Amino acid sequence: MNFFRTSLLSFVATVIKMLAMLAVNKAVSVAIGPSGVAIIGQFQNVIQISMTVAQGGVNTGVTKYIAEYNKSDSDIRFFICAAFYISLFCTMLVSLALIFFSGYISEYILNDDTFSYVFVLFGGTIFLYVGNQLFLSIYNGLKEINSFVFINIVQSVFSLFYTTTLVFLYGVDGALISLVTNQSIVFLIALYHSRNHGFLRLSALSNGVRFVDFKRLLKYSVMTITTAIVVPVSHIFVRNHIAAVVGNDEAGYWQAIWYISMMYLMVVTTTLSIYYLPRLSELVEKKDVRKELFLGYKVLIPIVSFGALAIYMMRDFIILLLFSDQFLPMRTLFAWQLMGDVVKIAGWLLAYIMLAKAMMKLFVVTEVLFSVLFVILSYTFLDIYGLVGVTYAFFTNYLIYFFVMLACMRRELS
Numbered sequence: 001m002n003f004f005r006t007s008l009l010s011f012v013a014t015v016i017k018m019l020a021m022l023a024v025n026k027a028v029s030v031a032i033g034p035s036g037v038a039i040i041g042q043f044q045n046v047i048q049i050s051m052t053v054a055q056g057g058v059n060t061g062v063t064k065y066i067a068e069y070n071k072s073d074s075d076i077r078f079f080i081c082a083a084f085y086i087s088l089f090c091t092m093l094v095s096l097a098l099i100f101f102s103g104y105i106s107e108y109i110l111n112d113d114t115f116s117y118v119f120v121l122f123g124g125t126i127f128l129y130v131g132n133q134l135f136l137s138i139y140n141g142l143k144e145i146n147s148f149v150f151i152n153i154v155q156s157v158f159s160l161f162y163t164t165t166l167v168f169l170y171g172v173d174g175a176l177i178s179l180v181t182n183q184s185i186v187f188l189i190a191l192y193h194s195r196n197h198g199f200l201r202l203s204a205l206s207n208g209v210r211f212v213d214f215k216r217l218l219k220y221s222v223m224t225i226t227t228a229i230v231v232p233v234s235h236i237f238v239r240n241h242i243a244a245v246v247g248n249d250e251a252g253y254w255q256a257i258w259y260i261s262m263m264y265l266m267v268v269t270t271t272l273s274i275y276y277l278p279r280l281s282e283l284v285e286k287k288d289v290r291k292e293l294f295l296g297y298k299v300l301i302p303i304v305s306f307g308a309l310a311i312y313m314m315r316d317f318i319i320l321l322l323f324s325d326q327f328l329p330m331r332t333l334f335a336w337q338l339m340g341d342v343v344k345i346a347g348w349l350l351a352y353i354m355l356a357k358a359m360m361k362l363f364v365v366t367e368v369l370f371s372v373l374f375v376i377l378s379y380t381f382l383d384i385y386g387l388v389g390v391t392y393a394f395f396t397n398y399l400i401y402f403f404v405m406l407a408c409m410r411r412e413l414s
Helices: 003-054 059-068 073-100 102-110 113-141 145-170 172-185 187-193 202-207 211-245 248-282 286-313 315-322 325-356 360-385 388-408
Strands: none
Touching: 003 073, 003 102, 003 113, 003 145, 003 172, 003 211, 003 248, 059 073, 059 113, 059 211, 059 248, 059 325, 073 102, 073 113, 073 211, 102 113, 113 145, 113 172, 113 187, 145 172, 145 187, 211 248, 211 360, 248 286, 248 315, 248 325, 286 315, 286 325, 315 325, 325 360, 325 388, 360 388
């Protein structure tokens, strides 16, 4: 698996995926304005938590251990079987919760229980999303990058047309429906592509399960679910505090700048998950880990820095392209948010060593600690500096995170 080839293929797949996401974002921002974008941000946080918990948080572990078991077909089959049953159990729980509490969730998140049908639809289709992500994690662990990227590209092209059609026909309702069903529907594409794959046949589930596989996956479940809960919840706290202190529109501006960060960093984070996780998982020698890490800093940090600079220079154009002129006041948020993005990726490159080596305790402690610190810094800086203070908090939080990661990973690298 070549770093540059993997990066190029993942870039193509990610760009197409971004177009689909932009279609939803543009429609929502024009239709309901900055305050509506803040509500959609809350909605996406709930989706993120639900999807990760429904997967049982096992997908990162699936990629890591399949890459590690690359020379033992029987171990891979046992492991896939364990991952399937964990995902099935968790999916059933999340699905029932979404359906039975749909009215309450809709009222709390969207301030309107008429959207409860969206959560019922989400609960009824989430098992397809879980299956899709499990297939992709297996392909990633097997380093079958061509299949991984092909499925992603086909799914993204379909998603682009699916999303734009729903938004065009139904407006905000179409955007909400596309957010909860997009990844579920495209599972059929992954299922068809994988119909003859030896590891992905239904007969593979008859192998039974081993306790050791459950135990290993449990570590990744804890790590992934921790991130899936503490990060979105911290954003919900920050977003609510912004709305309470300076207004709903300002909460929408912050959600918009966060969205821009997420979109352009997706290319880099996709490369980290596709290349770095399986690659670091199979490395034993520290010198090899250092070599891969330095390669990442040499290639990815300049890319992120250039992207951040380009976005800052074109910020007015980007605001009008992705949102509307109602969002122009957010232009003051770009500088510190974009600098924070660069420091964030620098820290994440080190953090992937924790994932690859299943360092559960350290990972959970740092995720919780820095999510809490971000909330504290955001509350403090917002009260002192206004809305731009939240971007100061973002930069400060990830600068501290980088140095903590550097100190924690020193033993793994020297």
